[in-house]
Amino acid sequence: MRSLPILLTDKSPSVPAHVVDEFTPSLILEGEHHLCPGCGEPAAMRSAVEMIDELGLTQRAIAVFGIGCYTEFSGGLDVEVLQALHGRAPSLATGVKRTKPDAIVFTVQGDGDMVNEGLQEVIHSAARGENITCVLLNNGVFGETGGHMTATTVIGQRTKNTLEGRDPAQHGYPILISDILSRLQGSAYVARGATNSAGNVSRTRRMLKKAFEVQDARLGFSFVEILTMCPTGWFIETAEAPDYLTDNLAAVHSLGVLKDVTADTAQSAG
Amino acid sequence: MTRRLIEGSEAIAAGMVAAGCRFFAGYPMTPFTEVLEGMARLLPEVGGTCMNAESEIEAVGMAWGAAATGTRAATGSVGQGLSLMQESLSEICFARLPLVVINMARGQGDYFQATRGGGHGDYRHIVLAPADVSEAVRLIQLAFHLADEWRNPVLFMGDYYLAHVQEAVDTSPIDFGPVEEKPWALDGSSSGSGAAKLVSPLFPKKRNDPEASTYGDYLEVMAARFGEIGRGVEPLVETGFTEDAELVVVAYGTPGRYIRFVVSELRAQGLPIGFVRPITLWPFPTETVSRAADSAKAVAVYELNTGQMFDDVRLAVLGRCPVHFIGRLRMDHSGFGMSFDLDVEILSARLRAMLDDVRRETA
Secondary structure (H helix, E strand, C coil), rough: CCCCCCCCCCCCCCCCCHHHHCCCCCCEEECCCCCCCCCCCCHHHHHHHHHHHHCCCCHHHHEEEECCHHHHHHHCCEEEEEEECCCCCHHHHHHHHCCCCCEEEEEEEHHHHHHHHHHHHHHHHCCCCCCEEEEEEEEEEEEECCCCCCCCCCCCCEEEEECCCHHHHHHHHCCCCCHHHHCCEEEEEEEEEECCHHHHHHHHHHHHHHHHHHHCCCCCCCEEEEECCHHHHHHHHHHHHHHHHHHHHHHHHCEEEEHHHHHHHHHHHC | CCCEEEEEEHHHHHHHHHHHCCCEEECCCCCCCHHHHHHHHHHHCCCEEEEEEECCCHHHHHHHHHCCCCCCCEEEEEEHHHHHHHHHHHHHHHHCCEEEEEEEECCCCCCHHHHHHHCCCCCCCEEECCHHHHHHHHHHHHHHHHHHHHHEEEEEEECCCCCCCEEEEECCCCCCCCCCCCCCCCCCCCCCCCCCCCCCCCCCCCCCCCCCCCHHHHHHHHHHHHHHHHCCCCEEEEEECCCCCCCCCCCCHHHHHHHHHHHHHHCCCCEEEEEEEECCCCCHHHHHHHHHHHHEEEEEEEECCCCCHHHEEEEHHHCCCEECCCCCCCCCCCCCCCCCCHHHHHHHHHHHHHHHHHHHHCC
16 A cells, blocks of 8 residues: 655555644644545645645734635634635635735635635626635535535545535536636736645745735735545545546646746846 | 805715824725715825725735724725625734724614624624714714723714705814723833733733633623623614603614604694604613603604514513514615605605504504
């Protein structure tokens, strides 16, 4: 059995994640969490707050949480948190940022929260050039309800309400949200990373860091989509999830930086 | 004191700014639109922000975020837009955030929405219903004070007449006394301190806080809290001629203003009629209605709907005398404005007939 690549351990994935190693990252109140073994969200969450810390932005940071498995961290971060309703985090973040323009405001939402329930919020916030950072944890399923189709579920993916796999004739096509947001004038930085390998985690951390820098420089809307594993909602073995992500989700939702106004400026200047 | 002749909508906007409101978000809809216009014009002048939200759902979300930073914030719409906001309004109550929400209602069909909780869960919020522009300016300022005092949203119920009637009013700030500091307000400064703040409708404290609780326990804490608000807020009410009235008429808002006028005229003609005008719709002035019913032969309820506040009046009277519904819908063709029924002669004739019926039945 292969070991999980995101955790530096040789212990079996059958051991619950919270006892793999005694370790509490900075800005997270407890090292333990109640998410499933093999979940890709804790690594994403940890990456986001560690980048805030690394940039020295901690004492200006306010997180706005949506509703999903990751809401576990709403009460578990040593970061100020405003808990929103399902879908609504970018609107709340807008109200926070407009009244506290010096704060570093970021949302944490899943694909069900952002791309299903709250598509309007994130698109309008991006179009307004709202100077906030939205972080999407995209695993292509409603993980908290037990594995149901979302707007980002890829064609052929089996979920509890697409038992034979997502069929375009019946269920339509996935929404590639980063691709849409990168086309809006108000967005300054849009990137899509993943937490299924050490390399992808490193790249995702750089994306998050860049997004927060863009916000701090008041350049406009910044967005980091992070593909995360959900072996429970994908109905596969925990150890298979990283490869499943590469072969299925990332094959449709392509990894990379889709837009970076700072790079564009550098190019035109050069 | 300086009075200006201005339209109700503008007066309400000016009252909000006078109360220290510095964030407003809205979506145009008649007859709320002019309030949004007023805020879009006035807020930038005082360093505030007015957001043209992409829908009422986003408007209340933005106002929720602004309220969480301790800013005096408001949003609004008409009843239809308020329907869209109800999910958030419920959660904002559970998050214990002060927020003022305006309903420039079409008719009076939104009484249940306002007082029963149009959203999910066991929650309550204060509801204020002025009858004229000068009372509106006072109550909109009081709304911000009560929202801060009770850390709970306050709904301001206006209507089409209130939005568009011009009156000479004073819109300078009113001092309702000090309110508590807002140590819970977010600004980012507590992040990394080991005790970072949390503003949440799900649980009040971070996981490492000794006061941390489960969502289930929190719902019970909040149910008790809404009870405290209901008992603690002093109901506001206007009464007239109730001591020796055989018939007491209950009405609120602009229709309450008409009833006050018609009852006064009938009194001048010697008819034993009185009125009760609830100003807080929640908490409802149950005691006042109850006392008025003690000495009356009957109570009548006048609303521009098919009988909603009627339920609260019946609960106050508790069967001690008959309670009759004498309201009507009778909306104009647009359905936006006020009823054709709001006519002094029509109402005068109806109250006379009602009094005749009551006297016949009790003779």
